[in-house]
Every structure is written in structure tokens, then in C-alpha cells.
Amino acid sequence: MVANDRRVVIAHEDMPGFMRAMTMSFEVKNPALLEKITPGEYVRFTLERTDQTLYLVAVEKEEERGKTPEP
Numbered sequence: 269m270v271a272n273d274r275r276v277v278i279a280h281e282d283m284p285g286f287m288r289a290m291t292m293s294f295e296v297k298n299p300a301l302l303e304k305i306t307p308g309e310y311v312r313f314t315l316e317r318t319d320q321t322l323y324l325v326a327v328e329k330e331e332e333r334g335k336t337p338e339p
């Protein structure tokens with residue numbers, strides 16, 4: 269993932285019944301969330317869907333996948 273200000277770009281995996289795997293940007297509901305993560309890390313995240321957008325409302329490192337993901 270790559271972060272800036274209020275948006276974060278994540279290459280996410282398949283979300284069955286919702287979205288196929290893709291790289292996309294999400295609006296972050298609370299920018300403080302981004303302080304917990306570092307670009308390039310694997311993360312696990314929670315989305316909130318509204319009429320207008322998808323918000324990223326929670327995110328955490330996915331420790332078990334290690335710290336050097338493929339580019």
C-alpha cells in the first residue's frame with residue numbers, strides 16, 4: 269500500500285461477492301489511521317460503504333506476511 273494525506277492506494281485481494289482483486293485508492297475516514305502503517309507493508313483493512321464512496325475505517329499490519337512484499 270501507498271499512502272498520502274487522506275487517501276491510500278491498496279492492491280487488494282479478491283473480495284468475494286464484492287470486488288475482484290485490483291489496485292485502487294480508498295478515502296480514509298480518519299487520517300490518524302495511516303500513522304499505524306508504512307508504505308509497502310501488507311495490511312488488513314475494514315471498509316465502510318456509503319452512497320458516495322468507500323471509506324477505509326480500520327487498518328492494521330499483517331505481520332505474518334513479512335515486511336518485504338513484492339513491488
Ligand SMILES: [Cu+2]
Nearest residue numbers: 280287290292
Ligand atoms: Cu477494488
